[in-house]
Amino acid sequence: MSGAKTDRINIEGGAQAAPPQRQKIDWGWLGVLPFFIFAIMFLFLPSASIFIRSFESNDGGFTFQNILTLFQERDIINAYKTSLSISLMTAIGGGIFGFLLAYSIIMGGLPRQIRTFLMTFSGVASNFAGVPLAFAFVATMGNAGLVTRWIEAILKIDIHQAGFTIYNIGGLSIVYMYFQFPLMVLVMAPALDGLRREWKEACENLGGSEYHYWRYVALPILMPTLLGTMILLFGNAFGAYATAYAFTGSFINLVTIVIGAQIQGDVLYNPGLGNAMALGMIVIMSIVMMIYIQSQRRAARWLR
Amino acid sequence: MRRVNIFAWIILLLGVLYFFLPLFSTLEFSLRMVKGHYTFEAYRVAFEDPKFYQNFGYSLLWAVSTIIISLLLVVPTAYWVHWRLQRLRPVVEFITLMPFVVPAVVLTFGLIRLYGSPPLTLTGSPVLLIAGYVVLSFPYMFRSVDSGLRAIDVRTLTEAALSMGAGWGTIISKVIFPNLRVAILSGVFLTFAIVMGEFTFASLLAWPAFGPYMEEIGSMRAYTPQALSVVSFLLTWASIGLFQYIGRGAPGQEQVAGAH
Numbered sequence: 001m002s003g004a005k006t007d008r009i010n011i012e013g014g015a016q017a018a019p020p021q022r023q024k025i026d027w028g029w030l031g032v033l034p035f036f037i038f039a040i041m042f043l044f045l046p047s048a049s050i051f052i053r054s055f056e057s058n059d060g061g062f063t064f065q066n067i068l069t070l071f072q073e074r075d076i077i078n079a080y081k082t083s084l085s086i087s088l089m090t091a092i093g094g095g096i097f098g099f100l101l102a103y104s105i106i107m108g109g110l111p112r113q114i115r116t117f118l119m120t121f122s123g124v125a126s127n128f129a130g131v132p133l134a135f136a137f138v139a140t141m142g143n144a145g146l147v148t149r150w151i152e153a154i155l156k157i158d159i160h161q162a163g164f165t166i167y168n169i170g171g172l173s174i175v176y177m178y179f180q181f182p183l184m185v186l187v188m189a190p191a192l193d194g195l196r197r198e199w200k201e202a203c204e205n206l207g208g209s210e211y212h213y214w215r216y217v218a219l220p221i222l223m224p225t226l227l228g229t230m231i232l233l234f235g236n237a238f239g240a241y242a243t244a245y246a247f248t249g250s251f252i253n254l255v256t257i258v259i260g261a262q263i264q265g266d267v268l269y270n271p272g273l274g275n276a277m278a279l280g281m282i283v284i285m286s287i288v289m290m291i292y293i294q295s296q297r298r299a300a301r302w303l304r
Numbered sequence: 305m306r307r308v309n310i311f312a313w314i315i316l317l318l319g320v321l322y323f324f325l326p327l328f329s330t331l332e333f334s335l336r337m338v339k340g341h342y343t344f345e346a347y348r349v350a351f352e353d354p355k356f357y358q359n360f361g362y363s364l365l366w367a368v369s370t371i372i373i374s375l376l377l378v379v380p381t382a383y384w385v386h387w388r389l390q391r392l393r394p395v396v397e398f399i400t401l402m403p404f405v406v407p408a409v410v411l412t413f414g415l416i417r418l419y420g421s422p423p424l425t426l427t428g429s430p431v432l433l434i435a436g437y438v439v440l441s442f443p444y445m446f447r448s449v450d451s452g453l454r455a456i457d458v459r460t461l462t463e464a465a466l467s468m469g470a471g472w473g474t475i476i477s478k479v480i481f482p483n484l485r486v487a488i489l490s491g492v493f494l495t496f497a498i499v500m501g502e503f504t505f506a507s508l509l510a511w512p513a514f515g516p517y518m519e520e521i522g523s524m525r526a527y528t529p530q531a532l533s534v535v536s537f538l539l540t541w542a543s544i545g546l547f548q549y550i551g552r553g554a555p556g557q558e559q560v561a562g563a564h
Contacts, residue, residue, distance in 0.1 A: 274413065
């Protein structure tokens with residue numbers, strides 16, 4: 001019997017050895033089932049419940065009032081304004097400085113070891129966030145911080161006495177920048193590395209200057225990556241909670257801080273409103289993600 | 305590019321200053337507990353607290369559980385997506401990027417509202433905490449494993465093993481896993497770094513962990529919080545350092561973002 005089978009395979013070339021009836025039932029989806037069940041339970045259902053309950057009034061009926069209140073209540077508008085402005089500031093600031101540092105690392109003719117070290121360090125710094133980061137900046141620029149004391153010793157000014165404080169949006173932005181710009185370095189460095197020498201040579205052969213190269217070749221190619229990463233930084237800052245909480249407590253009313261307070265007790269006196277605030281964050285983050293994915297697609301055209 | 309050297313060095317100097325000044329300040333601050341001397345007193349105080357070990361232990365437990373569950377969910381899924389179900393790839397990728405769309409605070413909010421009351425009450429057990437951490441680990445774990453799988457020819461390896469009569473156990477343990485070891489370890493170290501210092505989930509779901517402990521000490525004491533920061537930074541440094549050391553030369557190991 002086995003001889004007959006071997007003959008058949010030899011005749012057919014040996015490729016179609018698998019019996020066809022076994023392929024009819026594809027058990028392949030079983031391997032991915034736990035992942036999808038998990039995602040549905042702990043990602044989609046919670047998100048969906050936030051969505052549904054945003055339209056729920058206190059007595060359980062349907063209402064648009066929660067969404068409307070988002071645009072009416074001064075505290076909530078201010079929370080969104082604060083969150084958006086700090087995200088925008090640190091995205092642009094971190095983006096520009098991160099780009100310059102990536103440029104220096106890749107194209108500045110720096111020694112190779114510095115480059116490796118800075119890239120590794122950027123990886124660490126972009127993940128060094130939350131509570132320890134807040135403490136680090138208290139030790140740096142707080143009332144008894146090292147920089148504060150240096151300024152006092154050198155310039156004889158007590159900056160905190162003079163009304164300076166780091167416990168405001170400006171101070172928090174400086175803290176956020178610590179994890180923002182390393183992320184920019186991490187993404188931009190490979191992108192800058194991907195600029196081909198031929199493009200620059202082609203530009204030079206056509207009589208283009210350094211300015212022309214950057215204005216008409218390099219920056220247009222890098223622009224999707226540049227903007228996409230800045231969008232990512234924006235979302236990164238917008239969703240941040242731990243760093244802000246540990247740094248200022250509840251002084252700065254970020255959206256995340258208000259939602260956090262809402263979890264610990266009903267500070268808005270309206271559970272539906274808390275859901276609406278959370279929904280607002282999801283909507284903004286979805287827009288951020290969509291722009292990011294779009295920019296990634298564009299970037300992939302030239303850089304790989 | 306010799307012309308731009310000075311500019312590059314100035315930017316580098318600024319960058320290094322910005323990187324290291326807070327770290328140096330933290331270290332200096334942590335040594336100042338005894339007036340007039342630099343001592344390790346703050347560290348002694350920090351390490352003397354039994355709650356330090358308790359909370360650190362809890363964080364270790366959360367980290368290990370998260371890593372195990374995340375691996376069990378992500379590795380088979382990534383493998384199947386490469387081997388059979390390539391159509392599902394965009395969907396899986398989208399799910400692993402969800403933590404960026406739904407920030408930790410928002411997810412916690414949703415989880416508590418959904419599972420805080422019957423029919424399914426989970427707030428009494430650490431299920432929600434681990435689930436949150438696993439979600440948080442998805443982007444890192446999936447990216448690591450995915451790029452690892454992309455580097456090997458999953459289809460050929462699997463078919464070769466199958467045609468030589470290997471069972472699924474053998475294929476996973478003797479063929480796929482050894483080839484993925486580096487990728488998996490990368491994901492593990494990143495996840496470890498993230499979970500060990502995580503604050504948002506643990507604090508809002510009210511479970512003991514190193515992050516909330518640090519925050520609590522920060523509101524109670526001076527100098528010890530900075531000592532804990534140094535410990536935490538060294539931990540992050542070690543994990544990420546190992547991750548980058550292991551991932552040298554492996555493609556696609558860039559990170560997307562951390563948990564803040």
